[in-house]
């Protein structure tokens with residue numbers, strides 16, 4: 073019995089590897105040639121994530137990963153070699169994954185072919201890691217505990233391969249190495265991974281699979297804990313994070329990644345005799361075809377949510393995924409897709425397989441492919457003979473679990489899509505009602521996906537402004553799910569209508585009607601108040617007849633709103649109901665269109681980051697003030713003709729006649745010149761949702777306390793100017809609200825509260841004639857204060873979060889604000905940095921002093937003396953010398969066992985406490 077296969081299957085796979093899949097077997101063996109007969113390089117260093125590492129110093133491009141070059145890293149764009157500790161630290165991340173995967177390759181070839189040199193290579197890698205494992209430090213991580221990496225899930229990817237290699241070696245006769253790996257690596261690593269559960273995240277699929285593999289290595293069964301719990305996680309993820317159609321909820325990129333992790337979970341569980349529910353298996357099997365159902369005409373997947381941009385499906389991994397899917401059952405989409413991958417006449421490029429970084433793949437260039445290009449999983453699981461690889465190409469489709477509707481025309485070369493639904497969790501973008509439009513290789517309306525997670529440009533890519541999606545009052549949309557209000561399909565027309573509440577009290581309905589040579593896009597909004605409504609259109613086309621002047625294009629001021637990234641803005645006035653013609657050419661295609669706006673509007677043009685972020689692309693933006701309005705655009709990819717608008721009709725001339733679209737609040741009826749009719753019933757108008765507005769940091773309302781666990785806190789105003797709390801007579805202290813923060817308030821990273829030395833703080837909240845006073849005494853043997861002007865080389869958070877300091881969030885009836893307060897060494901005053909997006913309440917005065925066993929900070933918020941209710945959030949950052957990232961946080965309102973990773977200087981408004989001044 074092996075982790076993935078039974079022993080009988082192994083004999084069967086030997087036969088296939090010596091027959092139909094011999095070319096694959098031989099090419100995998102050829103990849104290993106440079107390692108055979110040599111001592112593998114197993115670095116003692118832990119991988120480091122930084123802003124500079126892995127990106128060209130000269131142009132920002134992603135550097136190549138060459139497993140044989142630890143200290144010189146070539147840029148594929150400019151060809152220059154990049155050197156230095158940031159790049160070397162980055163290189164360790166793909167390298168450790170690459171090396172573990174080579175051990176799997178070697179062990180697989182050993183059990184299938186019996187070449188002893190392969191066994192020696194796998195054994196050398198595994199035993200070196202076993203010797204070194206406990207020397208890799210579990211500290212300073214970005215996202216969860218890890219020894220070799222900076223995030224738990226990466227350790228899971230690596231551990232999974234380490235376990236599979238050790239298991240295959242064991243099956244080949246080397247039980248000793250398997251047992252050493254279990255004792256020195258698998259057991260401690262799985263225990264660490266198990267301490268950090270990531271919920272409904274793609275990463276949890278990997279964590280769960282790694283835990284199963286680690287504990288199955290020496291015989292735990294699927295009834296034993298923690299194997300049973302981890303397989304239960306796999307089952308739960310398939311029921312809750314995957315739709316009926318098999319697609320993962322976090323977007324196309326994470327679908328791929330999560331589905332591969334689920335493959336391990338399902339395969340390991342199946343080999344262990346775990347019985348998954350039928351619906352679980354059905355969803356999993358359906359997931360193989362998902363990326364091909366949404367593919368753009370250029371055979372890339374759309375860069376929805378946090379997807380990498382323009383990633384080609386013509387990579388060996390996608391071919392292998394098709395093969396693994398077909399090994400489990402027939403599927404017409406997979407047959408069509410694999411046929412296209414093996415048949416299409418595209419140039420042959422380096423597939424990247426020999427330097428692939430395990431399961432944390434890096435997208436490679438499109439290339440022609442054959443079965444010899446697949447990976448080790450195909451060698452163990454692919455069908456001996458493939459079925460007939462023909463099948464119908466994907467047609468128009470609505471993927472309800474994603475909230476994504478695609479209209480396909482002209483044999484799939486025209487792609488018009490509305491991204492209306494699923495918000496997408498932590499990897500979602502504020503982009504409800506985004507529109508895609510592509511014709512062949514020409515991507516007219518597109519989603520830029522994401523860039524580096526540690527670069528400030530991430531805020532641009534996640535902003536509404538970077539999408540073809542509406543926004544209100546210069547702010548990115550609130551995160552929410554949209555909903556479908558109508559759809560129809562037919563030979564002459566297809567239609568989809570959906571709506572979303574993109575800001576409190578603002579509902580937008582967007583309708584796309586696609587015809588034979590054009591589509592109509594209608595955006596209609598209604599608000600319960602006067603708003604500034606904006607629709608960005610990211611397309612490089614000219615707008616005719618507008619008189620532009622230079623201007624500034626600014627938003628509400630939040631970093632997440634994206635306006636800080638905008639350059640070269642110009643503006644023109646457009647009269648109500650005056651059509652504006654747009655047209656352009658690219659990639660051998662031509663587009664023309666006409667935009668009609670029901671209200672008088674401002675039309676901006678500007679530039680913003682493209683892909684990569686160091687390049688800029690022009691875009692348009694339409695701004696309208698008021699409580700409601702409509703924008704209709706006709707986009708034509710072929711032919712020409714008149715386009716006329718009135719309040720309730722769009723008439724589109726084609727070579728053969730005029731199509732009329734009659735638009736009423738509740739329906740859309742289209743009639744072609746030939747007499748064909750299409751009708752979509754839509755809910756009447758976009759509608760205004762009247763609901764109590766959610767607590768908004770900038771809203772100026774007093775924010776209620778989060779839960780029943782926290783009563784209203786009461787305090788008494790003192791008439792005199794309050795000094796240091798510690799210096800007050802005991803009877804005066806009774807006027808304050810005080811909190812002793814300790815273990816129940818601790819948000820840990822790697823160290824538990826006890827392991828961190830039991831950090832504590834005392835917070836005292838008072839009010840005097842001048843405002844609100846917050847006095848915090850922090851117990852620490854060794855304060856770490858980040859100096860002013862320090863730069864954070866690791867990620868896009870402010871440097872000051874990684875030392876001791878206080879994050880303070882305050883909402884009063886007169887306004888709200890938030891600040892990071894950090895003691896300045898050599899001064900009595902503490903530095904105050906406003907935290908963006910929290911309002912404009914005047915910043916506090918802050919002073920600090922060293923005291924025995926720690927330090928104290930006194931913060932005075934100059935609030936109106938009549939303020940008798942306010943809400944506060946308070947977080948004390950905990951640091952220790954020698955770390956580069958903070959160790960943890962003490963949170964005023966307590967924690968639910970959560971971790972401090974990735975929280976930056978943010979505070980959830982539901983975690984604030986309410987205070988009443990008596």
Ligand SMILES: [Zn+2]
Nearest residue numbers: 128131147150
């Ligand atoms: Zn370069």
Ligand SMILES: [Zn+2]
Nearest residue numbers: 377501519521
């Ligand atoms: Zn996006």
